[in-house]
Amino acid sequence: MDKQMEALAQAMAPGRKTVFFGGAGVSTESGIPDFRSAGGIYGRQYAYPPEVMVSHSFFMAHPDEFYEFYRREMVWPRAKPNAAHIRLAELEAEGRVTAVVTQNIDGLHQMAGSKNVLELHGSIHRNRCMRCGRKYGLEAILTTDGVPRCECGGIIKPEVVLYEEELDPRTLTAAVDAISQADTLLIAGTSLAVYPAAGLIRYFEGDCLALVNLSPTPMDQKADLVIRGKIGEVLSRIQ
Ligand code: NAD
Numbered sequence: 001m002d003k004q005m006e007a008l009a010q011a012m013a014p015g016r017k018t019v020f021f022g023g024a025g026v027s028t029e030s031g032i033p034d035f036r037s038a039g040g041i042y043g044r045q046y047a048y049p050p051e052v053m054v055s056h057s058f059f060m061a062h063p064d065e066f067y068e069f070y071r072r073e074m075v076w077p078r079a080k081p082n083a084a085h086i087r088l089a090e091l092e093a094e095g096r097v098t099a100v101v102t103q104n105i106d107g108l109h110q111m112a113g114s115k116n117v118l119e120l121h122g123s124i125h126r127n128r129c130m131r132c133g134r135k136y137g138l139e140a141i142l143t144t145d146g147v148p149r150c151e152c153g154g155i156i157k158p159e160v161v162l163y164e165e166e167l168d169p170r171t172l173t174a175a176v177d178a179i180s181q182a183d184t185l186l187i188a189g190t191s192l193a194v195y196p197a198a199g200l201i202r203y204f205e206g207d208c209l210a211l212v213n214l215s216p217t218p219m220d221q222k223a224d225l226v227i228r229g230k231i232g233e234v235l236s237r238i239q
Contacts, residue, residue, distance in 0.1 A: 025189020
């Protein structure tokens with residue numbers, strides 16, 4: 001582990017460009033459950049599997065049930081950035097991290113101070129009326145019961161990418177650009193099971209692909225270094 005830590009510190013040294021690619025595991029240390037860990041959302045009993053409940057067709061057919069699940073499981077308004085978010089923001093300010101590519105929708109990287117955050121799956125903080133396009137913040141979702149409605153009567157939909165929906169092409173392009181220009185790609189807190197997001201790492205052309213995850217991933221064999229640990233603890237040790 002210490003040899004691996006040393007190798008990671010060197011790979012992220014000043015003068016090198018590191019891109020961080022993260023998932024739900026980055027926010028577990030902030031108290032937000034991930035999907036696939038023990039205790040994660042996938043282990044809970046719902047009438048439908050989570051990928052059905054967060055799909056576009058389910059939203060359109062059953063917005064009331066969608067919002068019940070969404071408010072209970074996907075929105076954590078009191079969560080605060082943890083050591084991973086904070087250290088990444090510092091490393092960006094030092095010019096060592098050039099982009100944070102995240103599958104998360106919680107906005108914690110920005111809250112920690114990161115500037116170049118590419119949110120592949122959107123954000124709970126952006127919401128929009130499906131009829132007139134008016135934009136709303138998170139409070140529009142949290143201060144209502146049932147299906148939130150716009151002044152015009154339309155349904156307000158979170159700008160999060162639901163299953164069956166396409167990723168924003170500009171965000172994808174920016175992520176590909178950042179990843180393809182990086183010396184180090186640090187992947188953390190993701191099972192790499194959700195596509196097309198997980199497929200972006202194939203654009204990496206640098207010399208150190210590092211993985212920090214609590215459980216094995218399909219990329220472990222291809223990585224230059226693998227650390228089985230908590231990302232907040234690992235990043236705190238990067239000087
Ligand atoms: P996932 O739940 O499939 O996998 C999370 C991975 O992180 C697991 O392999 C787990 O072992 C690891 N992990 C958990 N805590 C960790 C820690 N402290 N340090 C290192 N590793 C840790 O998550 P995914 O791959 O991101 O896919 C789930 C999808 O659902 C994504 O789109 C994700 O963004 C979304 N989601 C987002 C949030 C959020 O915004 N916080 C929460 C749940 C799900």
